[in-house]
Amino acid sequence: MMDEQRMDGSSGGAPHAAAEPVNGPLDTMAAEYVIRDPRTPMPWMNYLFNDTYCALVSATGGGYSFQRCARDRRLLRYRLNNLPADRPGRYFYVRRRDTGAYWSAGWAPVQRGAPDGCFECRHGLGYTCIRHQQKEVDQEILYVVPRNADLELWRLRLTNRAPRAVALSVFSYAEFCLYQAEHDLSNFQYTFNIARCRALGSVIQHETWTRRYGLFTFQASSLPPVGWDCDREQFMGTGRGEHAPRAVEQGACTNSTCLHGNPIAAFQVDFELAPGETREWVLALGFAEQPQEDTAARLAAPWLQPGAVERALREVRAHWQEQCEHFVVETPDAGMNTVLNGWHPYQAQTTFRLSRGPSIYEGGIRRGLGFRDSCQDTLGVLHAEAPAVRRRLLQLAANQFVDGRSRHQFFPLSGQGAEDHCWDTHLWLVLALCAYLRETGDWDLLAEEAPFVDGDPAPVAAHLAAAVDFSLAHLGAHGLPRLGRSDWNDCLQLPGPNGGAESVFIACQLAGALRELAALAAQRGAVEHARHRLEQAEELSARINAVAWDGEWYARAFDDYGRAVGTSGNAFGRIFLNAQTWSIMAGVAAPERARRALAAVARWLDSPFGPRLLNPPWEEFDPAVGALSDMPAGLKENGGVFCQAVAWAVIAAAQAGAAEQAWRYYRQLLPGHAVRPAAYEAEPYVYAQMIIAPPHPRAGTARNSWLTGTAA
Numbered sequence: 001m002m003d004e005q006r007m008d009g010s011s012g013g014a015p016h017a018a019a020e021p022v023n024g025p026l027d028t029m030a031a032e033y034v035i036r037d038p039r040t041p042m043p044w045m046n047y048l049f050n051d052t053y054c055a056l057v058s059a060t061g062g063g064y065s066f067q068r069c070a071r072d073r074r075l076l077r078y079r080l081n082n083l084p085a086d087r088p089g090r091y092f093y094v095r096r097r098d099t100g101a102y103w104s105a106g107w108a109p110v111q112r113g114a115p116d117g118c119f120e121c122r123h124g125l126g127y128t129c130i131r132h133q134q135k136e137v138d139q140e141i142l143y144v145v146p147r148n149a150d151l152e153l154w155r156l157r158l159t160n161r162a163p164r165a166v167a168l169s170v171f172s173y174a175e176f177c178l179y180q181a182e183h184d185l186s187n188f189q190y191t192f193n194i195a196r197c198r199a200l201g202s203v204i205q206h207e208t209w210t211r212r213y214g215l216f217t218f219q220a221s222s223l224p225p226v227g228w229d230c231d232r233e234q235f236m237g238t239g240r241g242e243h244a245p246r247a248v249e250q251g252a253c254t255n256s257t258c259l260h261g262n263p264i265a266a267f268q269v270d271f272e273l274a275p276g277e278t279r280e281w282v283l284a285l286g287f288a289e290q291p292q293e294d295t296a297a298r299l300a301a302p303w304l305q306p307g308a309v310e311r312a313l314r315e316v317r318a319h320w321q322e323q324c325e326h327f328v329v330e331t332p333d334a335g336m337n338t339v340l341n342g343w344h345p346y347q348a349q350t351t352f353r354l355s356r357g358p359s360i361y362e363g364g365i366r367r368g369l370g371f372r373d374s375c376q377d378t379l380g381v382l383h384a385e386a387p388a389v390r391r392r393l394l395q396l397a398a399n400q401f402v403d404g405r406s407r408h409q410f411f412p413l414s415g416q417g418a419e420d421h422c423w424d425t426h427l428w429l430v431l432a433l434c435a436y437l438r439e440t441g442d443w444d445l446l447a448e449e450a451p452f453v454d455g456d457p458a459p460v461a462a463h464l465a466a467a468v469d470f471s472l473a474h475l476g477a478h479g480l481p482r483l484g485r486s487d488w489n490d491c492l493q494l495p496g497p498n499g500g501a502e503s504v505f506i507a508c509q510l511a512g513a514l515r516e517l518a519a520l521a522a523q524r525g526a527v528e529h530a531r532h533r534l535e536q537a538e539e540l541s542a543r544i545n546a547v548a549w550d551g552e553w554y555a556r557a558f559d560d561y562g563r564a565v566g567t568s569g570n571a572f573g574r575i576f577l578n579a580q581t582w583s584i585m586a587g588v589a590a591p592e593r594a595r596r597a598l599a600a601v602a603r604w605l606d607s608p609f610g611p612r613l614l615n616p617p618w619e620e621f622d623p624a625v626g627a628l629s630d631m632p633a634g635l636k637e638n639g640g641v642f643c644q645a646v647a648w649a650v651i652a653a654a655q656a657g658a659a660e661q662a663w664r665y666y667r668q669l670l671p672g673h674a675v676r677p678a679a680y681e682a683e684p685y686v687y688a689q690m691i692i693a694p695p696h697p698r699a700g701t702a703r704n705s706w707l708t709g710t711a712a
């Protein structure tokens with residue numbers, strides 16, 4: 001049934017009557033994706049965020065939260081790769097006091113009752129609303145992160161649909177993370193012994209690290225609770241999971257404090273509902289630094305007033321409507337318009353803020369903001385958020401070394417970063433910055449100073465020059481830029497004793513960057529400098545054409561031993577998509593070569609799900625190409641449909657005038673529009689990083705959705 005669900009809320013033959021939208025009429029600016037079967041093949045997530053606070057929420061309430069840094073300020077826990085999946089989350093349990101029957105207001109985690117048409121989740125831009133009817137009680141949960149506060153709001157509405165009164169106990173549940181997410185996962189001998197959480201009336205305060213670092217999370221209730229729990233094991237009982245907490249089963253919280261173990265916030269509120277009556281309960285879960293005695297109450301109070309959640313929702317919707325209006329596309333296809341004018345900009349904003357870290361595929365621990373990724377991400381939001389892009393570009397420049405290379409990633413809160421010796425990374429700064437200048441005309445940025453990681457502040461213009469000069473100074477035997485550990489393709493590694501592997505991808509990227517700098521210099525009237533950069537670009541292009549053209553397409557690289565990778569002479573990886581697309585995008589390929597390269601792409605790389613990254617894929621591990629050959633054939637970098645690379649294929653084909661080919665690839669990718677096989681599995685409203693390709697037996701399955709360069 002999942003593959004039949006559509007962006008406009010219709011469900012392609014599913015047996016449910018279309019329900020009225022909860023929060024207002026559907027329109028292209030308020031694109032809501034409607035899910036009527038909670039048993040999604042993967043957790044189907046939404047990201048609710050403002051500039052500092054972020055909550056990931058699935059269609060049944062699963063997911064985690066953090067403030068500013070997913071590694072260092074993780075507020076709610078999520079057990080990645082858990083069975084069952086998607087635990088824990090932001091839950092409400094509802095229990096009938098007469099019979100003791102209980103269930104979850106958002107279906108999970110109790111999962112009681114067939115999902116027989118009485119479930120509906122609406123993921124919107126900045127909010128998620130779940131409705132679920134059970135035992136003649138209508139439940140509606142709204143989750144929203146207000147625009148300007150470090151908190152998230154949960155609003156539960158209960159309506160009694162029975163002709164008689166009903167007495168209910170309702171329990172809320174949130175499981176706290178002990179702030180540093182890696183520590184929280186691995187150092188129990190310590191973390192369990194520092195955990196602290198207590199209730200103070202209508203507020204539960206998570207105080208682990210409050211004394212030492214001033215970190216503080218709270219949850220505040222709009223209704224006076226009749227009970228609470230702050231200790232997970234006391235609430236759950238021995239040997240149980242989220243699906244059957246003992247406190248819920250027995251109908252009473254234990255009023256526990258947590259001074260060891262796992263802190264939670266669980267409130268119990270009792271309701272008597274007359275026939276037809278609706279009652280509302282609001283919870284505010286938030287973060288503060290250096291709290292005072294009254295911090296939680298002060299921060300929560302405005303959000304617990306009647307109408308406050310509705311106002312927050314209105315502001316969130318207005319914000320995203322404004323953001324989406326910067327670029328509006330009208331096509332004859334309503335589904336396509338909804339994606340282009342809603343989910344695309346939203347996904348691009350999400351990746352711009354979060355890079356590739358916090359998702360259900362990446363735990364938000366290993367890496368902060370990727371340098372290469374963040375440069376790419378600026379392109380997707382530039383038209384709507386130029387000031388934020390400017391700030392990010394300066395932050396990125398400050399992660400560059402004096403010699404022109406850059407860190408590969410850095411953590412936004414601590415500034416901690418790491419290098420990865422991928423020698424494409426620094427060049428993305430040139431491409432991103434020039435795009436920014438072209439869009440805004442903000443030439444002053446060139447004179448603005450940013451520090452180097454290992455040196456004094458220097459004008460941005462000097463950072464750009466350093467980036468291209470590093471690559472020009474590190475050429476290999478064929479005169480192409482050296483690869484380092486790898487390039488955009490993290491998994492294409494060409495090791496050897498001299499580290500002399502060369503990348504055709506980086507060569508094209510460098511040629512493109514040099515042309516950008518030439519255009520920039522010309523625009524600024526620096527004619528000589530413009531000529532110099534253009535000559536460098538042309539020399540490099542000529543070299544690429546001389547050494548990398550294999551007859552019908554461009555080779556991808558040369559390894560440390562001078563052997564070509566991605567040519568007709570190779571048994572595996574005979575042709576790579578990126579070498580063809582980037583030679584066109586960077587103006588390296590003359591029209592005839594562009595035409596032949598694209599024809600080779602169509603002939604050797606096309607699949608029913610989009611063009612593959614390479615073909616044929618490796619069947620066995622090959623130390624000569626490294627990590628990509630670890631992957632089964634057809635997966636990710638080993639010949640999967642790598643969606644960001646497909647986006648480049650769309651651009652390259654369009655640039656070369658191959659309109660039909662560009663359109664074909666575009667349609668194959670477009671969320672909410674492409675025909676998805678049941679095997680697709682990931683969220684249909686956003687791009688995924690990759691779709692598995694033949695010959696893999698699960699061809700058509702998508703993974704690593706949301707945080708992908710495809711969005712930009």
Ligand code: NOJ
Nearest residue numbers: 356372373488489490491
């Ligand atoms: C995902 C990484 O985040 C990105 O930087 C890289 O370019 C792609 N994988 C391809 O390997």
